[in-house]
Amino acid sequence: MSESEGGGEIVLALRGITKRFGPTLANERIDLTLRRGEAVALLGENGAGKTTLMNILFGQYAADEGTVEVFGRPLPPGRPRAALEAGIGMVHQHFTLAENLTVLENILLGAAPLAGLSLGRGAARARLAALSAEYGLKVEPDARVAALTVGERQRVEILKALWRDACILILDEPTAVLTPQEAEALFATLRRAAAKGLSLVFISHKLHEVMAVANRVVVLRRGRVAGAARVAETDARRLAAMMVGAEVERPVPAPRAPGEPLLSLDKVSTPPSGARPGLRRVSLDLRAGTITGLAGVSGNGQAALAALVAGAARPAEGRILLAGGREAGPGWSPRAALREGVGRVPEDRKREGVVADFTLAENAMLEEYRASPFSRFGWLSRRAARARAEALIAEHDIRCPGPEARIRLLSGGNMQKLILGRALAPGPRVILADQPARGLDVGAVAAIHAKLLAARDGGAAILLISEDLDEVMSLSDVIHVISEGRLSPPFARGEMSAAALGLRMAGEGFADAA
């Protein structure tokens, strides 16, 4: 590891940090040092352990093993207050601002001892103005935070840290919610802060940002340091390879001739929703006997695409074509999608996939309750629901107390097995698998993947949406990359390396890329 070079005193040292959540190892023996005036980027895919590591540093979690030293002194674990007092400021991915309070009030909150007799607004306003000018962070001190844009809120968060004389600033995915212009302004601020002697830790999974801001990059992969390099001595290609890693050998599904398209999108566009981009003239064929993988960083239009396929949304422009070239007209709805044989495994399994306080039996019939045998002459048949649940439990090896247990009590993996089993039961022609394996243990992942492959061999057209590039690459017959609402052309299995896909995910190689 190339951590020893470079001047400046060491302000922060993490040594041998290990953190487990149950059986998962989120961080494994991680070492990291940070020098004065240095900007270190912590690069890694989702779930690589970046945020966990920073939460340990900020005292929100206590590490199972290892120590954190700030200016050579050990930091007591698990106490945010201690981290603040040691000079660590953190800008969370989800801001911690009170929306109904003003900018000034948010900054002053907790900054002075509670027993004080006065807030000292006058002096505070002057100091805020000085800080704003010094770092180029323009804010209106008396504006309510609710009235601010996301970029302005982030400035408030940074000012909050500077107000407390932070010497080490941690930014967790700071650009995830920013427009490109806001991101540029943030980079300028960060460069200025580093020039003034602040030390920065910048968490990101976007290569070009890392190249723009950091002096040094540390790549995390599956909870371990996969590599480190000085930005001047590396390039995006090498970093992408480090981030994605050597491809894991998995059994390759037998090749299969692609069938007829069972559901197609034809130059479909949708409006943006909030900070999330809409789709921009996306065309996609889901063919029989094919798994179509959608690779991309979350929040690039996957949700909009999934909603179209699931019937939860209709395109603003373009057409959805069903089997045989019929157009899905204005009646396209979740119910119509079910009728057309679209089986769905939604992204948020606990909120959209199940009713958490219903039993397994009730959840098992949730998509078919109106039809026989679950409903006869308007009466629900609990016996049929129970029989279906028992069949799913046996077939999919769902570990549970029984069909009458509330599904809330099940682990994520077992819940997902029920959702997938329910989707597969009516013999769907198209299957939408949105993040099917996210957060599951290895055994459940293998079971889910096996079922998806079996459905593919049975002739179903499957759309696999995942942030895990390994998963997409190992299962898919055809891969599209989605970035900022744009869809790449289809790539056949093995046509693109992980690094090449990674660059596409970062927005490079699109026809209209900026």
Next chain:
Amino acid sequence: MEILDILLSATFWAAAVRIATPLIFATMGELICERAGVLNLGIEGIMAMGAFTGWIAVYAGADLWAGVGAAFLAGMLFGLLHGVLTAPFGLSQHVVGLGITLLASAVAAFAYRVSLPQVTNPPKIEPFQAVAPALADFPILGPALFAQTPLTWAAFAVAGLTAFVLWRTPLGLAVRAAGESPEAVAAQGLSVNGLRIGAVMVGSGLMAVGGAFLTLSAFSSFFFEMVNGRGWVCIALVVFGAWRPGKALLGALLFAAFDALQVRLQQTPMGADIPYQIFLMAPYALSILALVVMSRRAAAPAALMIPWRKGER
């Protein structure tokens, strides 16, 4: 015009301010609780508890101000119970609040029966006297200001103090932030639960003092049901005041003025033809109307009634 006569009479204004006093104490108490994110429906019972505690303390020989202090402490005790159940335990604020109201009302009644088993007519105590009866002859303002007892003056002081602490001190800012964004408070290493429990205790103490005004200043003895829905009115007054002490104070005075007015209207010739229940109903009906008009745009504290659990979003 009878109404005009009433509005110009000095006793009307004196009555309005007097009626407003317990409402001001309890409304400020409720406002502090809600600003910290806790709806305190225990208010009705805590006021009854305060009325009893203050009165029994004075009846047992304590000084009047010591009675007020005893009521405050009793209120804080129930506030502690409420705060612990709703903040760290995160139980439903509605259920806990109503439970506290039932419990506190029952404890007050029970303690009264236990301490005075043989009495049919509640014994009287010597209540607070007017601050400056000499100045009370001053036209209109005289009775409204100087015929009042020190507790009424204290109520206005409490309203000012509440506004000052909540908006001008670091502690007040932290309390308000606890009701707006507990995550922001926790991110500063402050204790959300500590702030909430503290706010509910102080707020409940003030509610109890509002109750004590009834026995130590207004009626000079304790009877069951004497709080008579005043607590619930204060809940509405906090909304009416848009969670701001100044506006809530105004609301309390307005409600009290309605109440004073309806009593006097009942005694006019017109009042003889209308069932008196209509008059009794009027202040409440007008409150609802005012509430609808005034609170349409008011923003409640964002985290009001939402239990905060560490690590949950």
